[in-house]
Structure formats: structure tokens, C-alpha cells
Amino acid sequence: MSSTALVADIVPASCVDGPGNRFVVFLQGCTFNCLACHNPQTIARAPRAGPADRRRVDDIVDEIAEVAPFLSGVTVSGGEATCQWHAVHELFQELARRPATRRLTRLVDTNGDADPIVWDALGPVMHGAMVDLKALDPTIHQFLTGRPNDRVLASIRQLDALHRLHEVRLLVIPSVNDSRDQMAATARWLGALTSQPDIAVQGFRSDGTRPAARAFRDARQDDLEVVVSRLVDGGLPRERIRVAGVTTSQHG
Amino acid sequence: MPAGQHRRTLTEMDTDEHRHTVRGLVDDPTLTYRQRVQALAIAAENTLDPPPVSEACAAAMDKRIVCDMREGHAPYRPRYTLPDYELAMRQGSAFLELAPPTTFDDATTFLLALYGNVPSITGHPVWFGDLDHLLTPFIDDLDDDELRARLRRFWVLLDRLFPDAFAHANLGPEDGRMVRAALAVHREVRQVVPNLTLRVQPRVTPDDLLLDAMRTVVAVAQPHLVNHPMMVADLGDRYGVVSCYNSLPVGGGAHTLVRLDLREVALLHHGSSERFITDTLAPQAELAAELIEARIRHLVEQARFFDHSWLVHEGLLRLDRLTAMFGVVGLAECVEHLCVLDGQPGRYGQDAHADALAQRIVAGLADIVHSRPMPYCEATGGHALLHSQAGLESDVGLTAGTRVRAGDEPDLYRHLLAVAPNHRHVPSGISDIVRLDPTVGGNLQAAVDIAKGALAAGMRDVTFEVAGGEFVRITGYLVRRSDLARIADEQTVRHSSSVLGAGSFTNAHLDGRTAQDVTRVRSHEFDGAGR
Numbered sequence: 001m002s003s004t005a006l007v008a009d010i011v012p013a014s015c016v017d018g019p020g021n022r023f024v025v026f027l028q029g030c031t032f033n034c035l036a037c038h039n040p041q042t043i044a045r046a047p048r049a050g051p052a053d054r055r056r057v058d059d060i061v062d063e064i065a066e067v068a069p070f071l072s073g074v075t076v077s078g079g080e081a082t083c084q085w086h087a088v089h090e091l092f093q094e095l096a097r098r099p100a101t102r103r104l105t106r107l108v109d110t111n112g113d114a115d116p117i118v119w120d121a122l123g124p125v126m127h128g129a130m131v132d133l134k135a136l137d138p139t140i141h142q143f144l145t146g147r148p149n150d151r152v153l154a155s156i157r158q159l160d161a162l163h164r165l166h167e168v169r170l171l172v173i174p175s176v177n178d179s180r181d182q183m184a185a186t187a188r189w190l191g192a193l194t195s196q197p198d199i200a201v202q203g204f205r206s207d208g209t210r211p212a213a214r215a216f217r218d219a220r221q222d223d224l225e226v227v228v229s230r231l232v233d234g235g236l237p238r239e240r241i242r243v244a245g246v247t248t249s250q251h252g
Numbered sequence: 253m254p255a256g257q258h259r260r261t262l263t264e265m266d267t268d269e270h271r272h273t274v275r276g277l278v279d280d281p282t283l284t285y286r287q288r289v290q291a292l293a294i295a296a297e298n299t300l301d302p303p304p305v306s307e308a309c310a311a312a313m314d315k316r317i318v319c320d321m322r323e324g325h326a327p328y329r330p331r332y333t334l335p336d337y338e339l340a341m342r343q344g345s346a347f348l349e350l351a352p353p354t355t356f357d358d359a360t361t362f363l364l365a366l367y368g369n370v371p372s373i374t375g376h377p378v379w380f381g382d383l384d385h386l387l388t389p390f391i392d393d394l395d396d397d398e399l400r401a402r403l404r405r406f407w408v409l410l411d412r413l414f415p416d417a418f419a420h421a422n423l424g425p426e427d428g429r430m431v432r433a434a435l436a437v438h439r440e441v442r443q444v445v446p447n448l449t450l451r452v453q454p455r456v457t458p459d460d461l462l463l464d465a466m467r468t469v470v471a472v473a474q475p476h477l478v479n480h481p482m483m484v485a486d487l488g489d490r491y492g493v494v495s496c497y498n499s500l501p502v503g504g505g506a507h508t509l510v511r512l513d514l515r516e517v518a519l520l521h522h523g524s525s526e527r528f529i530t531d532t533l534a535p536q537a538e539l540a541a542e543l544i545e546a547r548i549r550h551l552v553e554q555a556r557f558f559d560h561s562w563l564v565h566e567g568l569l570r571l572d573r574l575t576a577m578f579g580v581v582g583l584a585e586c587v588e589h590l591c592v593l594d595g596q597p598g599r600y601g602q603d604a605h606a607d608a609l610a611q612r613i614v615a616g617l618a619d620i621v622h623s624r625p626m627p628y629c630e631a632t633g634g635h636a637l638l639h640s641q642a643g644l645e646s647d648v649g650l651t652a653g654t655r656v657r658a659g660d661e662p663d664l665y666r667h668l669l670a671v672a673p674n675h676r677h678v679p680s681g682i683s684d685i686v687r688l689d690p691t692v693g694g695n696l697q698a699a700v701d702i703a704k705g706a707l708a709a710g711m712r713d714v715t716f717e718v719a720g721g722e723f724v725r726i727t728g729y730l731v732r733r734s735d736l737a738r739i740a741d742e743q744t745v746r747h748s749s750s751v752l753g754a755g756s757f758t759n760a761h762l763d764g765r766t767a768q769d770v771t772r773v774r775s776h777e778f779d780g781a782g783r
Contacts, residue, residue, distance in 0.1 A: 015698035067665045070705030
């Protein structure tokens with residue numbers, strides 16, 4: 001008997017949610033309330049109205065199986081994917097079980113605000129997680145997301161130890177979270193991780209955000225280059241840093 | 253050509269008309285010298301009567317149901333030739349007074365000399381051969397920089413000596429220094445010549461080579477990809493991809509290409525689609541086959557090409573390696589019309605019942621073409637080969653070959669899965685264009701995934717284009733956007749194919765082709781596309 005997931009959207013072909021062409025499931029509901037969120041309609045855990053759709057996990061796997069030959073893998077994003085981690089677990093288990101979908105890589109795109117039990121459960125059925133780090137500084141993090149970042153940092157360390165840390169993403173909001181000191185501290189902290197994950201630098205873009213984000217300026221290419229040089233100054237090897245451009249971040 | 257001209261002898265009025273045509277060509281300020289000579293040669297050929305055909309066939313040509321592709325009234329060389337360059341390089345050429353090459357520069361010189369003496373319908377060679385296979389034996393003593401520098405000079409000459417985007421080179425399926433150098437040079441010189449195809453074979457063609465191919469696609473909209481195992485199964489391992497994306501036997505080629513306009517055929521039909529294939533399509537297809545046969549007989553028995561060509565004397569072309577192409581266009585419009593006759597309107601690419609009907613028509617036509625005996629087509633079992641013809645510059649409101657109409661393409665997967673089942677019925681080439689959003693350049697593996705999925709789904713040829721780029725894919729060949737602007741401004745352009753391309757671009761609304769936004773394709777965003 002297949003359980004269900006509350007789905008905000010499904011994107012059957014994406015080239016910006018992990019390596020290769022990916023089928024992306026955006027789950028509804030998030031623990032953060034980010035000022036810079038591009039999809040604020042996906043934040044509510046039990047939306048009274050909106051596009052969210054309750055879908056059987058088996059049906060989602062059927063849909064993926066049909067187009068599997070065109071895919072590198074599947075990414076579960078959000079909202080915050082781990083809010084529905086039981087459904088994610090079942091989805092990944094089913095993808096791993098079926099011959100048509102077994103070869104696909106299974107990634108979670110997450111804000112990292114999850115308990116250790118979540119990663120212990122997902123670790124064996126997923127290939128990795130892409131974790132957003134909004135700010136290393138707790139005060140800035142609280143300001144940007146409405147929540148502290150201790151669980152995010154713990155998640156990154158735990159995923160690192162589990163060898164399931166695919167990528168850490170830094171969303172750059174000019175003059176908010178990109179200071180020289182912040183970037184140097186972030187580089188040192190990330191540099192201490194043993195699995196040496198890729199670091200993706202993404203620029204903030206105001207499309208789709210709420211009025212609260214109007215105080216923020218869109219990141220330009222040169223803002224990102226400055227961030228990269230600050231990270232390199234802080235000790236991160238340049239070849240591990242990927243500039244993902246000024247595309248939207250799902251988690252904002 | 254004007255109606256009725258096929259069967260008439262040259263009357264006095266026609267003589268005046270002919271003089272007018274020739275005068276127009278002589279005075280035309282937009283033609284280069286070579287383009288003018290080529291056009292004058294066709295005008296001279298067309299003062300002869302075309303090969304005789306039945307009244308019914310001539311009438312079908314007058315109505316443009318059947319079209320001889322304006323090949324000319326007196327076929328005197330095969331439309332497409334694929335000389336056995338490998339054999340030539342092994343044995344040398346008495347006609348060209350060239351010994352077998354021993355160095356890289358000898359080899360490229362040898363090939364250029366050969367290309368300059370290869371006949372085809374365009375006046376330029378349509379095939380440059382399997383260039384990586386041909387040149388690999390000569391690269392051992394060259395380092396990568398040296399190889400690229402020499403190959404670059406060769407590549408520049410291909411474009412400047414044979415300025416025609418139908419001139420096609422093949423690479424793969426194996427990886428190697430030569431194929432890598434060719435892709436790198438192709439990205440660097442940004443030419444529309446050579447047209448380029450990479451053969452792809454699972455477990456032989458590595459992903460890393462496909463990534464390099466996609467890097468090249470993003471830069472210059474080439475190469476095409478061809479499904480190598482599928483081609484080998486249909487044509488044997490000695491095949492080449494020439495002109496747009498026409499796959500034909502090496503050491504031979506195609507005598508002729510005649511096409512059937514399925515839109516016009518559908519308009520002749522009455523009643524439901526149930527009996528379309530037997531009642532209407534089969535007799536019209538026979539008229540096209542009759543024209544193919546008449547043209548082959550002229551070439552072989554009257555013009556006696558295979559008796560006097562030096563390429564035949566040296567074994568580089570052999571009559572038993574020739575075939576003929578039965579082209580088809582307008583499947584999209586045909587299906588749409590038949591759906592209306594069935595009282596269930598639908599569009600190919602948009603509606604499942606229309607897709608199913610399209611597949612039934614293609615399969616039915618393949619049966620007809622591949623069971624109709626054709627003289628001098630021993631290379632392919634004594635019959636012509638079905639071909640999805642990519643269109644003529646004069647086509648208005650007519651979709652190329654078996655493609656989904658530009659603008660009607662559904663989301664990526666549905667598009668490819670709708671067209672893929674047709675590919676196995678069309679051995680001499682069929683191509684569907686996938687237009688990618690430029691952002692895929694940041695994740696080339698995504699493009700590789702889509703290409704591999706398309707080939708696994710049974711596609712024979714896959715052609716990518718990047719939306720908004722300088723290189724525009726017209727039918728199977730490329731033109732540069734800047735050249736289209738020059739033609740609109742009535743200036744001369746170097747590539748004869750670009751002159752054709754300008755007509756197609758305007759008449760076929762190619763700018764309306766749906767870009768598959770693989771940044772993130774949301775299926776619902778395409779629900780209303782093109783309606």
C-alpha cells in the first residue's frame with residue numbers, strides 16, 4: 001500500500017537541480033520562512049488553497065519510470081523535502097527497487113533543518129544531499145530564515161560523515177551575507193569537512209519573492225566573483241567552487 | 253517549374269521563356285560566379301524533355317503531389333555520391349595522378365583533390381567521408397597542437413572550396429584523438445561547412461565524447477547524432493550520412509530523390525482514415541515510384557554515368573552500391589486533415605490519436621516503398637528507401653518530412669516519444685529537431701541524457717539546436733543568422749545553401765520552433781503551445 005506526498009509541483013526535465021537531466025519533485029511545506037524565498041506559496045505545511053496536490057508515491061514512480069531513459073536522476077526539493085521524509089524514503093526505496101529506475105541517482109535538495117534521524121533513514125537510499133547554507137553567522141541566519149542554523153550545521157556535518165554530502169549551496173545576497181569575514185569563516189568551516197563536497201555559489205534574484213525581499217539587491221556576476229575570491233582567500237580550493245550563476249534558488 | 257513543362261518539347265514560346273530565364277541568371281546581382289554557373293547548367297539541362305512518364309504521373313507532378321526536387325530534366329550524375337575514400341587512399345588514383353598518401357598533409361591534399369572531382373546534385377560533394385577513420389592513420393607523429401593546426405587549415409579549405417552546407421563529414425562511434433580534434437576545431441572556426449554527424453553506439457561511444465559533442469552543439473549547433481547500431485542493422489556497417497541527414501551506402505549513394513507530398517495526397521482522400529493507405533496513398537506512392545524508376549533509367553541507361561565516370565573505373569563508386577530515395581513531406585498536415593475527415597480533430601504531436609495515425613501512415617508507406625521493385629537498387633534489396641524529406645525552400649505551410657509542425661512540439665519527452673516510433677521505418681534518414689534553451693550549456697550532461705534517451709527510444713537521427721544562436725538549422729543543414737540578414741538585403745553570400753535557407757526560414761516559420769526549456773520544463777507550460 002503506497003503512501004502519499006503533498007506535492008507542490010513536478011518538473012520532469014531540469015538541468016538546474018543537480019547533475020544531468022533530472023526529474024524534480026517539489027514537496028509542499030517548509031520549516032523556514034525565508035525573506036528571499038522564490039516560492040513562498042510552497043512554505044505552508046497544510047495550505048488551505050493553492051496548487052499543492054496529494055499524490056501517491058507509486059504514481060510518482062510510474063511517471064518517473066516512463067521517462068527514465070532520458071534522466072540522470074531524481075531530485076526531491078521543496079518547500080523542504082525532509083518535512084515529508086517518510087514519503088521521500090518510500091519514493092527512493094521504490095526507485096531503487098524497480099529495474100526501470102534503479103540506475104537513477106537520488107538526490108535531496110534541502111535547507112538542512114532536519115533531525116539526525118532523517119539523515120540516518122535517508123542515507124542508505126539516497127546518493128546525496130544538496131544543502132543550502134544561508135549564513136554561517138547565527139544572527140544573519142535567523143534574520144534571513146526566521147530560524148537558527150544549528151540544525152543546518154549539524155546536518156551538513158552528519159551528511160559529511162555519512163558520505164552523502166553532494167554539494168553545499170551558498171545563496172549570495174549582496175551586502176547581507178557576503179562580507180569578507182563571513183566568507184572567510186564559511187570557507188574555514190567548509191574546509192574542515194572531510195568529504196570535500198562541491199560548493200555552489202548562487203546569486204540572489206528577486207523574481208517571485210515577497211515584498212520583504214525588496215530591501216535586497218540582485219546579485220551580479222561580479223558579486224559572485226568577489227565571493228569566490230573571498231572563499232579562496234579563506235582556504236577553499238578554487239576547483240571545488242562552482243558558480244551556479246544568478247539563477248533562482250528553490251529554497252530562497 | 254511551370255505546369256506542363258515536363259512533357260512538352262521546346263516550342264518557340266518556351267525558347268523565349270528559356271532566354272528570359274538565362275538572361276535573368278546572367279544579370280542576377282545576388283549570385284556568385286559559381287552559383288551562376290550552376291544555375292545556368294540547370295537551365296541548359298532543362299531545355300531537354302524530362303524522362304517520359306505516364307499521364308497520371310505527369311499530372312501528379314503538375315499538382316506537386318509528386319516532386320522531382322528540381323533535380324533537372326536529364327539526370328546525368330547520381331543525386332548523392334559516397335565515393336569509397338578509404339579505398340582511394342589505399343590504392344591511389346590513376347585519374348588524379350596521386351599515389352597513396354603517407355603523411356597527414358598528403359592525406360588532406362589527396363582528399364581535397366578527390367572532393368573537387370566528385371559529382372552530386374549540388375555541384376559540391378555531399379560527403380567528405382568518415383574523417384576520423386580516414387585521417388587517424390596519419391596522426392601518430394603529430395602532437396595535439398600540431399594536429400589541430402593542420403586540421404584547422406583543412407577545415408577552412410572545406411568551407412572555402414565547397415561553400416555548401418550540405419557537404420557532410422562523419423565521425424565516431426569510437427573515441428580518439430582525431431574525433432576530439434575535429435570537434436575542437438569545429439567549435440573554433442564556427443563554419444556551417446562541413447555539416448557534421450557523430451555516430452553513437454552504446455558502450456562504444458563514451459559519455460565524455462558525447463559531452464564534447466554537446467559542447468560543440470551549444471557552440472555551433474552541430475554535430476547531428478545518428479543511431480549507429482540501428483543504421484548498421486538497416487544498411488550494413490558501410491554507410492555514410494550525407495547532405496542534410498541522408499544515410500546511404502558507401503561506395504555508392506542515391507540515384508535520385510523524389511518526394512511525395514502527404515498533405516496533397518490527404519486532400520485527394522474521401523471518407524475515413526481507415527482506407528487511406530490502400531485507397532489513396534498506395535496509388536499515389538506508385539506514381540512517385542514510377543518517376544524514380546524513369547529517372548534512374550535515364551541516368552543509368554541513357555546518360556550512362558556508370559559507363560564513363562572515372563570514379564566507377566577506379567572502383568570508388570559501384571552501381572551495385574546505389575539505391576534511390578523515396579522522400580515524404582507533410583505528414584503533420586496529412587494527419588490533421590484525416591483527423592478532420594474522421595470527425596475527431598487532432599494534431600500530430602499534440603493528440604494521442606493523431607500520433608497513432610501518423611505512425612500507421614509511416615509504417616504503411618514503408619511497406620509500400622520497400623516492397624516495390626526498383627531497378628539498379630541492388631545495394632538495398634532491389635527497392636528504394638523511404639526518407640523523411642526535410643523540405644524545399646519554396647514550401648509554404650508544409651511541415652518537413654515526418655516532423656511535428658514547428659510550434660506544435662509538445663514537451664520534450666512527449667515530442668521525442670511521439671516521433672521515435674516512426675524512425676525505424678525510414679532507413680535513409682529521418683530527423684527531428686530538438687531546440688534547447690541556452691542554459692543547458694551550464695549542464696551539458698543534461699543534453700547528453702536527453703540524446704541517449706532519444707536514441708534508446710528508437711530515434712535514428714537526433715538533431716539539436718540552441719535557441720537564439722547564430723546558427724539556424726534549416727532542414728538538416730545550417731545557415732548563419734547574419735547571412736539571412738545579408739540575403740534579405742539582396743547581398744551576395746558565399747554559401748549556395750544559405751540562399752535556399754533564406755526561403756525556408758521565411759516560408760516555414762522556423763523561428764516559431766518551440767524551444768525545449770530544459771532549465772525546467774513544466775509540462776503544463778506547454779499545454780497551450782502553438783495553439
